[in-house]
Amino acid sequence: MAMTMTQKILAAHSGESEVVAGQLIEARLDLVLGNDVTAPVAIREFERIPGAAVFDRGKIALVPDHFAPNKDIESAEQCKAMREFARKHGIENYFEIGCMGIEHALLPERGLVLPGELVIGADSHTCTYGAAGAFSTGVGSTDMAAGMATGVAWFKVPSAIRFALHGGLGGWASGKDLILSIIGAIGVDGALYRSMEFVGPGVASLTMEERFTVANMAIEAGAKNGIFPVDEKTRAWAASVSNRPYVEYAADPDAEYERTITIDLSTIRPTVAFPHLPSNTRPASGSGVVAIDQVVIGSCTNGRIEDLRVAAEILKGRRVADGVRCIVFPATQKIYLQAIREGLIEAFIEAGAIVSTPTCGPCLGGHMGILAEGERAIATTNRNFVGRMGHPKSEVYLASPATAAASAIAGKIVDPEEVLEAPGRRG
Amino acid sequence: MENGSRVWKYGDDVDTDVIVPARYLTTSVPEELAAHCMEDIDSGFAKAVSPGDVIVAGGNFGCGSSREHAPIAIKASGVSCVVAASFARIFFRNAINIGLPILECPEAAAEAENGDRMSVDLASGMIRNLTRGTSHAAAPFPPFMRGIMDAGGLIAYVSAKSSAGSRKGS
Numbered sequence: 258m259a260m261t262m263t264q265k266i267l268a269a270h271s272g273e274s275e276v277v278a279g280q281l282i283e284a285r286l287d288l289v290l291g292n293d294v295t296a297p298v299a300i301r302e303f304e305r306i307p308g309a310a311v312f313d314r315g316k317i318a319l320v321p322d323h324f325a326p327n328k329d330i331e332s333a334e335q336c337k338a339m340r341e342f343a344r345k346h347g348i349e350n351y352f353e354i355g356c357m358g359i360e361h362a363l364l365p366e367r368g369l370v371l372p373g374e375l376v377i378g379a380d381s382h383t384c385t386y387g388a389a390g391a392f393s394t395g396v397g398s399t400d401m402a403a404g405m406a407t408g409v410a411w412f413k414v415p416s417a418i419r420f421a422l423h424g425g426l427g428g429w430a431s432g433k434d435l436i437l438s439i440i441g442a443i444g445v446d447g448a449l450y451r452s453m454e455f456v457g458p459g460v461a462s463l464t465m466e467e468r469f470t471v472a473n474m475a476i477e478a479g480a481k482n483g484i485f486p487v488d489e490k491t492r493a494w495a496a497s498v499s500n501r502p503y504v505e506y507a508a509d510p511d512a513e514y515e516r517t518i519t520i521d522l523s524t525i526r527p528t529v530a531f532p533h534l535p536s537n538t539r540p541a542s543g544s545g546v547v548a549i550d551q552v553v554i555g556s557c558t559n560g561r562i563e564d565l566r567v568a569a570e571i572l573k574g575r576r577v578a579d580g581v582r583c584i585v586f587p588a589t590q591k592i593y594l595q596a597i598r599e600g601l602i603e604a605f606i607e608a609g610a611i612v613s614t615p616t617c618g619p620c621l622g623g624h625m626g627i628l629a630e631g632e633r634a635i636a637t638t639n640r641n642f643v644g645r646m647g648h649p650k651s652e653v654y655l656a657s658p659a660t661a662a663a664s665a666i667a668g669k670i671v672d673p674e675e676v677l678e679a680p681g682r683r684g
Numbered sequence: 685m686e687n688g689s690r691v692w693k694y695g696d697d698v699d700t701d702v703i704v705p706a707r708y709l710t711t712s713v714p715e716e717l718a719a720h721c722m723e724d725i726d727s728g729f730a731k732a733v734s735p736g737d738v739i740v741a742g743g744n745f746g747c748g749s750s751r752e753h754a755p756i757a758i759k760a761s762g763v764s765c766v767v768a769a770s771f772a773r774i775f776f777r778n779a780i781n782i783g784l785p786i787l788e789c790p791e792a793a794a795e796a797e798n799g800d801r802m803s804v805d806l807a808s809g810m811i812r813n814l815t816r817g818t819s820h821a822a823a824p825f826p827p828f829m830r831g832i833m834d835a836g837g838l839i840a841y842v843s844a845k846s847s848a849g850s851r852k853g854s
Contacts, residue, residue: 331710381750397752397778403842446744621706642701644724
């Protein structure tokens with residue numbers, strides 16, 4: 258029976274020649290991920306297993322990124338618990354802050370996730386690695402604990418929605434605008450329990466960074482995973498991060514999908530998700546007058562080098578509006594260093610922005626940019642739920658790096674074209 | 685429980701950020717998390733909830749972050765069951781894994797109002813709304829998931845399996 262790309266990967270990891278939607282399987286894990294919020298709970302559960310040992314020291318990744326650098330004594334204790342666990346069990350992929358980054362940018366950069374692999378992570382944005390042609394999905398801490406001990410996890414094989422992409426993005430439109438538009442169209446539960454498989458000739462026009470952004474937010478439509486086919490860009494990227502062998506999987510031509518949604522990429526415009534759901538989208542140009550107090554550029558969604566380049570291109574030689582706080586978070590140490598070498602950090606600081614060490618910080622209302630009552634932020638992050646970035650009566654508007662940077666200059670939410678003379682980076 | 689349990693009713697897309705805001709994730713102690721449960725959408729919940737009460741909600745309950753702290757907070761609040769039209773998938777897994785009873789039943793979820801009295805039979809999946817005099821059957825769990833719940837959660841399930849020497853898939 259024909260299978261989707263996701264089903265092929267799940268079948269290969271469960272020792273089955275084929276799997277069908279709805280089937281419960283036990284699958285072999287290539288990597289198990291946790292962070293300083295979720296791993297401490299997982300460690301507590303792990304230690305309840307009699308005689309527990311990790312299944313493979315090289316296939317577990319522990320990343321202190323949420324409240325790291327430690328924001329207070331309690332978060333320092335959580336990071337310490339993870340650090341001690343990593344030492345005790347000889348975990349090879351524990352990343353202290355000097356070599357750290359936001360987990361979903363760091364793991365691909367380190368070559369820890371390659372096409373065809375199966376990854377679970379105790380963080381909902383683990384679905385990011387679908388950009389690399391892997392199956393990856395978020396789980397909770399107990400699943401992480403069981404995964405660390407056994408190297409397997411149970412899954413219900415998902416059905417899929419196919420997104421057929423045509424044409425190419427134009428102007429200032431980006432992968433972020435694409436995924437926000439999709440979530441706006443299908444809703445925050447539009448892909449509940451399902452795979453989102455992105456296919457079609459338009460895929461080739463998306464950069465790897467854009468694919469990571471798109472797959473990252475599959476969870477915001479309720480999806481189990483989002484996944485892209487492996488093409489020349491994927492192979493070139495994989496060769497640049499690792500020399501490990503990997504297997505490419507592709508959907509069968511006659512695979513069954515619940516439905517197909519066709520998207521002409523040239524119709525995608527800069528898009529903003531208004532409070533308090535990622536599906537509450539509007540064109541940036543139709544936002545009305547929404548004055549902002551803070552701009553956040555970064556996160557696992559949009560903290561990669563290409564994102565910083567776009568933001569710097571817009572901010573260079575301009576000024577962040579009076580009364581607006583603009584905070585830039587490179588997603589990893591490597592990206593941070595690259596941004597310094599390219600002069601991007603200088604452009605940010607000269608424009609009146611500040612630049613932080615990598616951290617999930619403000620995205621989840623943790624630290625480094627919390628909002629007060631009544632304040633508004635435009636952010637390149639992934640969630641705008643009530644209280645997400647601070648006070649329950651604060652507001653978060655989700656957008657691309659270009660829209661966020663342009664809004665920082667305008668002091669209100671704008672389409673980049675409204676403040677820039679250039680017609681957009683793609684012309 | 686003859687008089688049934690009190691219903692706490694919420695709408696669609698209740699996310700894990702409002703079930704337990706990230707500012708409290710510097711702890712994973714169940715009782716400390718319970719003290720802030722539902723705080724950002726219902727500031728009175730944590731103080732007024734009683735053991736055995738039931739949360740009833742619309743679709744996509746528990747969407748967003750994978751934080752297991754969310755079902756841990758609900759369980760530690762004394763809530764005996766969450767009935768929703770549908771659950772976000774990570775929350776669904778987490779609830780099963782930690783032994784927080786959940787039932788998916790759109791009809792019971794749509795009908796219930798805040799303050800109703802409800803009686804839930806987890807074994808049969810029968811949900812009775814005593815205030816409205818109605819009954820609905822929730823979809824039963826597949827045997828595999830019942831196995832995890834019967835074992836007392838995923839860790840007990842995995843422990844039993846590994847001690848039986850039946851680990852699979854390496």
